[in-house]
Amino acid sequence: MGASQGKQSGSEGKGSSSISSDLSSSTDQTSTKAQKNVATSEDSDVSMRTLSTPSPALILPRSSPALFNGSSVSFAPETVGLTYPQRGMCQSKDQHQGAPIDMLPDHAFLQIFAHLPTNQLCRCARVCRRWYNLAWDPRLWRTVRLTGDVAHVDRALRVLTRRLCQDTPNVCLTVEMVVLNGCRRLTDRGLYTVAQCCPELRRLDLAGCYNVSNEAVFEVVSRCPNLEHLDVSGCSKVTCISLTREASIKLSPLHGQQISIRYLDMSDCFALEDEGLHIIAAHCTQLTHLYLRRCVRLTDEGLRFLVIYCPAVRELSVSDCRFISDFGLREIAKLDVHLRYLSIAHCGRITDVGVRYIAKYCSRLRYLNARGCEGLTDHGIEHLAKSCPKLKSLDIGKCPLVSDAGLEVLALNCFNLKRLSLKACESITGRGLQVVAANCFDLQLLNVQDCDVSLDALRFVKRHCKRCIIEHTNPAFF
Known part of the structure; x- marks a missing residue:
């Protein structure tokens, strides 16, 4: 210099x-x-x-x-x-x-x-x-990342895109990813700028941008045909459920046009309802990853629409959706062998009946989070273990009806198990842990916090699963 x-x-x-x-x-x-x-x-x-x-x-x-x-x-x-x-x-x-x-x-x-x-x-x-000249080289501007509480973020986006559009008037052909997580001051105006100037956009992260509305998200989806990854978690105004005449007019251009989104995270979109999920599923038929955590208004009916329009879903989370029941799991089971990841944590209406549907039809399941499903018992675990032998991660914490008998069946069938959480399982003892350790040698993480397991059982696990990290609450074990 x-x-x-x-x-x-x-x-x-x-x-x-x-x-x-x-x-x-x-x-x-x-x-x-x-x-x-x-x-x-x-x-x-x-x-x-x-x-x-x-x-x-x-x-x-x-x-x-x-x-x-x-x-x-x-x-x-x-x-x-x-x-x-x-x-x-x-x-x-x-x-x-x-x-x-x-x-x-x-x-x-x-x-x-x-x-x-x-x-x-x-x-x-x-x-x-x-x-x-070097800092504005187009090769450096495939990603625009402004995270946290950035003041005047709308203006910053406008200035950036204006400079990037100098070589190609009105469009930034190089920008493929925009990350604005946590920008609480972002409004529809800033998102309109992204939609108008970044037609080659493939990924957009808006987690926690709670001032963004349906209209702005729709503008991005309409103007960015290559968009594959969309994260609007925590955007409480994004609902896509309005049935007003104005909303119908805005949605009409999408009929017959398929949106290319494959990854969609709508966690904490509290106002999302079944009709909104119906609209999303009908136009995002290529979805493979869908996360609906804490969308508390969703019911089993919404999952029926999802399975009809999006048969290729591989990862699905409906954790903390309190109205999802065994009937919803019966619909999810229709995803068949495509399903690899399923989270139904804290869905209090789910029992062994629903888990049996998943075990029967989703034989290639690798990950299941059923934490807090208090209706799950050893019978459900038995069906799961025998039908999904390639299971690698299982969380059944806070399931008080799961005992050592269920663990023994699990250990004798799922040899590839790498992660197992039994946190606060009141019926689990050291005997069940020893069977798991003697058969699942590749175990890498075991959570037995708030479980009544002896010091000898913990030492047995450590001796047989040398790479295993044990999360426990026993002060004598270290």
């Missing part, structure tokens, strides 16, 4: 400075003070020169603040090398002003910049003209 490059940066000052000032207004209004770049001391025989890394203030306008973070950029000079020229030799001006980092080739800078988050990449664009 030599002084020569600092001078050159003046020619691009308008582009870089305007973008930086727009973005930075969201967090800080402090300015940096210029510091000396080169300190020299000479005597009569030998001159010694100290090379220092330049402060951004040497290059930026005096009024340009930092981006996004709450503090301005102000770096004290850092000694990076000492040069002792030979007596009598004439040193060129370029030799005096060069900085070691300037010797790196462009591809090395790109490799470094590729690991920076969006806000720091924007800061790098303010250092000098060379860094400005």
